[in-house]
Amino acid sequence: MRSISLAGDTAECGRLTDFVRQYLQEHAVATQELMYDLQLVIEEVLVNIIHHGYGNTTDDRIEVEIELHDNSLTLTFSDSASAFDPLAQKFDSADDHCDGGMGIELVKSLTDSQHYRRKRGRNILTLSKKL
Amino acid sequence: MPLEITITDDPKEGKRIALAGSLDTATAPQLQDKIDEHVDAGVHMVIMDFRRLEFLSSAGLRVIFRTKKLMDSHNGRFLLLNLQPQVRKVFEIIKALDGMNVFKDQEEMDEYLTAMQNKVLNGE
Numbered sequence: 244m245r246s247i248s249l250a251g252d253t254a255e256c257g258r259l260t261d262f263v264r265q266y267l268q269e270h271a272v273a274t275q276e277l278m279y280d281l282q283l284v285i286e287e288v289l290v291n292i293i294h295h296g297y298g299n300t301t302d303d304r305i306e307v308e309i310e311l312h313d314n315s316l317t318l319t320f321s322d323s324a325s326a327f328d329p330l331a332q333k334f335d336s337a338d339d340h341c342d343g344g345m346g347i348e349l350v351k352s353l354t355d356s357q358h359y360r361r362k363r364g365r366n367i368l369t370l371s372k373k374l
Numbered sequence: 375m376p377l378e379i380t381i382t383d384d385p386k387e388g389k390r391i392a393l394a395g396s397l398d399t400a401t402a403p404q405l406q407d408k409i410d411e412h413v414d415a416g417v418h419m420v421i422m423d424f425r426r427l428e429f430l431s432s433a434g435l436r437v438i439f440r441t442k443k444l445m446d447s448h449n450g451r452f453l454l455l456n457l458q459p460q461v462r463k464v465f466e467i468i469k470a471l472d473g474m475n476v477f478k479d480q481e482e483m484d485e486y487l488t489a490m491q492n493k494v495l496n497g498e
Binding site (some may be wrong): 253254256276279283286287290334346348349350353356363 | 398399400431432433434435461464467468469
């Protein structure tokens, strides 16, 4: 398991993607398609946390953990914004341009499981993806 | 990855917007600015060429939907061309292909435009 601390700024998407790519390369599982999917998931989650959780770019940080186990990748995002469950956002169709809904629809489609919980004042979003 | 936008005018086609690189949360405002600058009610057709676009996120999709809405509002045409598989997948996940005119390549689009033109000429 490895972790990284990010600033509350969407400019960090690239840094997190590079961190994930490096970890997966070390385990020889970083395929092009997998990395594309993860890059997209990472952007959609971070944008959601920063815009909808924190309300905008913030000094508060986002902690991310990554773990590969039994051919399954788990990504855990943890932030200190007020209670916000990104998975609860609704998305009805492409006509519904509700900011968060479209992004989370992409995350749900590109990962195998998603789980949100609130613990000790933090939002914790856990995603897993079978390789 | 940055976004490269090339806009060309064509009296027949209207505006062709070719994208290269990444259309994401960082670069979407750049595309929106270009569209605000170049596309208005006087533009009868916008063709977006995705041949060199490698990455698309929901931020990019929102600009694309806004452009479609703008074109619809004055009965203009909005056509998407040459989507790479991973970019097409993003449209498919949110079921956005149905409402859009998406073409595999230039040839397919030309056939469509010719058919549309013939319809007009035949008074349909």
